[in-house]
Amino acid sequence: MNVAVVGLGRVGLPLALSFADRGLDVIGVERESAVLEQVAAGRMPYRETGTQELLERVLESGRLETTRTVQDAAAADHIVLTLGTPAHVHIEIDMSQIQQVVDDLLPVLRDGQSLILRSTVAPGTTDWVAGYIEQRRGFRVGEDLFVAHVPERIAENHFLEEIATLPCIVGGVGEGSGAKAAELFEVFGAEVVQTTPVQAELAKIWTNILRYTQFALPNLLMMEAEQYDANVFEVIDLINRDYPRGGIANPGLTAGACLRKDFTFSEERSSAPGMLLAVSRVHETVPLFLVKGLKSRLGGSLRDRKIAVLGLTFKRDSDDLRDSLSFKLVRLLERELAHVARHDPHVSVGSDPLDTALEGAEAVVVATNHSGFEELLGRLPDDVLLVDPWNVTGSGRVFSTVRERAAVE
Numbered sequence: 001m002n003v004a005v006v007g008l009g010r011v012g013l014p015l016a017l018s019f020a021d022r023g024l025d026v027i028g029v030e031r032e033s034a035v036l037e038q039v040a041a042g043r044m045p046y047r048e049t050g051t052q053e054l055l056e057r058v059l060e061s062g063r064l065e066t067t068r069t070v071q072d073a074a075a076a077d078h079i080v081l082t083l084g085t086p087a088h089v090h091i092e093i094d095m096s097q098i099q100q101v102v103d104d105l106l107p108v109l110r111d112g113q114s115l116i117l118r119s120t121v122a123p124g125t126t127d128w129v130a131g132y133i134e135q136r137r138g139f140r141v142g143e144d145l146f147v148a149h150v151p152e153r154i155a156e157n158h159f160l161e162e163i164a165t166l167p168c169i170v171g172g173v174g175e176g177s178g179a180k181a182a183e184l185f186e187v188f189g190a191e192v193v194q195t196t197p198v199q200a201e202l203a204k205i206w207t208n209i210l211r212y213t214q215f216a217l218p219n220l221l222m223m224e225a226e227q228y229d230a231n232v233f234e235v236i237d238l239i240n241r242d243y244p245r246g247g248i249a250n251p252g253l254t255a256g257a258c259l260r261k262d263f264t265f266s267e268e269r270s271s272a273p274g275m276l277l278a279v280s281r282v283h284e285t286v287p288l289f290l291v292k293g294l295k296s297r298l299g300g301s302l303r304d305r306k307i308a309v310l311g312l313t314f315k316r317d318s319d320d321l322r323d324s325l326s327f328k329l330v331r332l333l334e335r336e337l338a339h340v341a342r343h344d345p346h347v348s349v350g351s352d353p354l355d356t357a358l359e360g361a362e363a364v365v366v367a368t369n370h371s372g373f374e375e376l377l378g379r380l381p382d383d384v385l386l387v388d389p390w391n392v393t394g395s396g397r398v399f400s401t402v403r404e405r406a407a408v409e
């Protein structure tokens with residue numbers, strides 16, 4: 001078997017390498033020369049656990065060929081699209097990357113091939129792609145050309161383990177597409193679950209909507225607790241303690257390249273417009289809530305005050321900066337004319353050393369719950385305001401100073 005993977009981003013590259021590692025001949029298509037150069041030099045452009053060694057192994061095997069030309073993908077039996085699917089700001093999926101690549105492939109698609117959407121898409125997109133190809137090339141999708149959605153639900157830094165263990169959802173168009181796509185993804189050994197394209201699309205976006213919504217509740221509670229001068233972590237403990245029916249997570253800045261936009265693929269045609277938008281607004285309000293809290297505790301103005309923001313990536317122990325709320329927090333602080341220092345142990349560009357960031361800071365905000373930040377408490381002078389919505393330091397308060405905590409304890 002051979003396969004082409006179009007779009008060697010954070011999803012496409014580990015997938016292409018994993019296919020090659022299972023013995024398939026792989027054509028990797030990527031428009032960014034910088035990515036192709038790094039791959040050719042044997043350096044992973046993104047951090048993903050275990051993939052550096054995998055890349056080296058695959059390059060040695062000679063089973064990965066890379067190209068910038070989309071049409072080259074047509075040499076493969078299976079073509080998997082791992083392109084970006086952002087959202088327009090007015091809440092509508094931006095399918096331009098997919099449409100562009102399908103347009104490029106149209107003249108070169110041939111009988112018996114499969115085209116598989118691995119990208120996250122709005123319900124109906126897979127059927128649209130199938131209809132678009134039928135309209136323009138006259139194939140009967142499901143009989144002589146195969147189109148399916150096989151969504152990616154793997155968490156960053158867990159790719160190599162979860163590709164082989166997470167049930168693989170396959171939504172094929174027409175009679176034969178599901179079986180054809182399964183033939184490819186079965187090489188990973190995980191259970192393959194066949195469904196319709198729309199159900200596969202819904203399952204993927206609602207996996208993320210569920211998480212996004214669940215995390216909004218502790219954030220809303222954190223902001224509500226502040227109104228009443230209550231301690232959110234004590235309330236959360238009261239809710240969860242020995243209670244047998246579910247629980248609530250801790251608050252924290254929640255965004256990232258997936259959660260921040262996947263809800264819009266439901267919201268764009270929602271039966272209850274605004275509900276998921278409200279969930280998003282809760283998360284998007286947290287940076288402003290933290291800035292207001294800082295301001296009121298630092299005498300009403302942040303002008304010329306030094307504030308250190310710790311953690312720039314959107315996720316714990318990751319190097320992924322895309323759609324991180326840390327940058328929104330920094331921008332809001334800068335709009336208060338504060339001097340903002342930034343530190344992230346996983347980021348090399350735009351990150352100050354920890355000591356430099358902390359030196360002279362009147363407040364320290366833990367924006368990402370990286371491991372290692374537990375040690376912070378011992379490093380801060382008594383009167384520095386610590387802002388830790390995650391409670392990663394164990395301070396037990398969203399806003400507190402060492403002095404205040406000592407007075408209570």
Ligand SMILES: NC(=O)c1ccc[n+]([C@@H]2O[C@H](COP(=O)([O-])OP(=O)(O)OC[C@H]3O[C@@H](n4cnc5c(N)ncnc54)[C@H](O)[C@@H]3O)[C@@H](O)[C@H]2O)c1
Nearest residue numbers: 007008009010011012029030031082083084085119120152
């Ligand atoms: N990152 C994740 O953790 C994750 C998880 C699950 C699902 N997804 C979904 O998977 C999809 C891909 O996500 P990603 O994070 O890998 O995105 P990405 O932006 O990192 O990767 C997309 C890649 O496609 C390339 N590309 C775009 N147009 C091209 C063209 N015409 N020819 C060749 N290459 C082209 C881009 O240069 C980029 O490298 C998205 O739909 C995303 O929502 C992502």
